[in-house]
Amino acid sequence: MKVVISDIARQAGVSSGTVSNAINNRKGISEQKRQAILKIARDMGYFDQREIKKTENQKIKFVIMNKQGNVVGDTPFFSELIRGIEMECSTLGYELVISHTTLALNEEPMDTIRPEMADGLLLLGTELEKADLDAFRDIGVPLVILDTVFNAQDFDFVAINNRDSAYQIVEKMIAKGHRDIGIINSTFQINNFRERKQGFLQAIQDHDLIHYEETEALVEPTLEGSYQDMKIYLESMVADNRPLPSAFFAVNDNIAIGAMKAIKEIQSSNQVTIVGFDDIPLAEFCSPPLTTVKVDKVYLGRQAVRRLIEKITTEDTNHIKMLLGTTIVERESIQIKKD
Template identity: 35%
Template sequence: MKMDDIARLAGVSKAAVSLAFSGKPGIGPETRERILQIARENGYQPKARASLREQQAGSITFLVFANSGIVLEEYYQQPFFRELLHYIEERCRSHGYSLLYTSADMGSVQENLRAISGEKRSEGIILLGTNLDKALLEQVAAQWKGPLVVLDTCFETLPIPFVHINNILGGYQAGSHLCGLGHRHIGYIASDIRIRNFDDRRAGFMQALQENGVELAAENAFSVAPTILSSQESLKKQLSAYLEKGHAMPTAFFCECDYIAISAIKSLTELGYRVPADISVVGFDNISEARIITPELTTIHVEKERMAQLSVDMIMDIIQSDSAVTAKILVDTHLVERMSTAEPGAERS
């Protein structure tokens, strides 16, 4: 039996079969399991293509609880996570390790971790924590006894290693930037799905406004889906209803992530507003799409490469030293000023 036969029996492409065998992202967990099951039933063994160095090296598992909140099932296609994965894989390779990819079910933590342990292919887990709460992280730590590092969230009261964004600083930098430009009538566009990162960004933003004597009026806060890059009817309806009540449109908006910011720019443009001549917009994350949108997006840069390097180096240190000491690393952000912000009412060529 050949790989083409497996693809035909599974009703998928040969490329999908290759992704299933390699453990790389690109197909859903159900498709991957169906392909592997067909291969087992037919006694098919994929040919080893790894170099001698790769065969001798260990493996790290990148574990994601996908299709929950902001982390979609095809998370590897979302710009922020795509960049993180690229840097993590590069760092693993520099240590002589390969990176395996596993998507898990929120309701089957024990079974998923038992499967990883049973395969005996992974020496440790880098867990994407973006959409995870404290209770689930406690459950993972209790079930998985091996090396573990959680990336992109942090709970200070858990004795687990974390590598996290300084979201409070990022929100503070965004607020300080808008206040520094002279904006006083400021709006806030939040995600309608709440995670720790967004709450921290709001806290930092509010602190900057308070220090500058600016108040965020309750009616100036809106919420939208955080994973849509196109304009959103829900936002246009919220803004239209806001105007119908006699409110003046804010001169600037802070958005909790770049997805929301890009969607907001498109929505505002369709409503007849010019960015930044009429309204300034600031995002958060500095995804690659921030440079493609017109105007280019002013945003808070997240050191995704540095976070990836730190998470891999930390788990390697745990593997090699077998240390019980845990640490939490907070990675600072910085503002990237582009063309989507200006002084209130300023024309910009």
């Protein structure tokens, strides 16, 4: 019979968390107690079965879930994310299997995902909503959801700290003297974009500024789509004789770069500050180069794999939400506000 952490915990008279700390050499436990727990684990054959498992063909399945295909795609962001996942799987001795699937009406995603064929499942949650998570309860293998996080949900999440990151870059615009700051948002909403808008609004509120609904432009989240939609938005502002904000926060770089082109055409005599989010390669080479939030996509992928393997190897039934910090890359698109 397979020995699990709870079996060792019962034998040792401690909690499963204490056993996990002892096995993984974490802090919070005395050396005497650690050695006592490790002896019980050895006597029960726990480490023997782990060695046997290491010799088997261990697999992690990475499921790329597309609902609409409006955000997830063949982009530098997701390419780097996958590279990080591949690197960590290779380092830790796991085979990576990548699966693409969709969530459609009257379709059971587990029929195509087949989680039982892997030791654990990584799920790209970028386009998922909270209700979509119901399909992934009780799937029978460890699961980590990547690139989104929802409140009050018993899953493991590894994601970007979208809210704080947006707050920080908006605060940088405020420090440059901007008081009238708009937001360029996506017509197709995902949880990450909602979190970034919340960070934007919190920064505005904390600095005693006001956000006006008419200074939120809604655009398609592609380079061409954001360019066309931003032109329409700007032309309507001009037609209605409404002043343009001196700065805009865009919820991702594709949107920022497309919108920047439209702003240059409509407002060529007066440069408007614009910042983005993600730091895709094109951000450095557009005109002007884009100030943006840098996300370490490779690290994000690697951390998700590490958490999943921790769940696989220790039978850890706890749930964590890991939010990765970001850095701001300042380039020429952010300007000091002149009176």
